[in-house]
Amino acid sequence: MLYAIFSEDVDNSLPLRMKARPAHLERLQKLKDEGRLVLAGPCPAIDSNDPGEAGFTGSLVVAEFVSLNEAQAWADADPYIEAGVYQQVIVKPFKKVLP
Structure with missing residues (x-):
């Protein structure tokens, strides 16, 4: 099953x-x-593909795992x-409808 991993960064x-x-x-x-990754990427802190020093506010990963527990363990x-980038990570089952 697919799982969405929403991660929120600490400030700066x-x-x-x-x-x-x-x-x-x-x-x-x-x-x-x-062959398990659907998409992955960061969320820019400003409305730009290259936010420069503004950085990022979090990340999104959508990937296939055997279970919610496995997805959570991976996250x-x-x-x-470990580096202290994320202040919060939420893992949820995800159902792809389109495309």
Whole structure:
């Protein structure tokens, strides 16, 4: 089943994000290589694809997992959590309708 992982950043998270980004992307790449990743990306803090120093306010990942528990465990192990980037992470089942 698909699960949506909504993550909310702490204030001024950009330096923390940059430090942990390679490890974070490596995990996402593994999901992609396994054919389980639907989409992933950050939420810019301003209305721009390149927010610069404004940084990001959070992230969204939609991926396939066996269960909610597995999705939650995957989310809990994100390098951004260890680095202090995320202040809150919510994992919910997701049903893709379109496209």
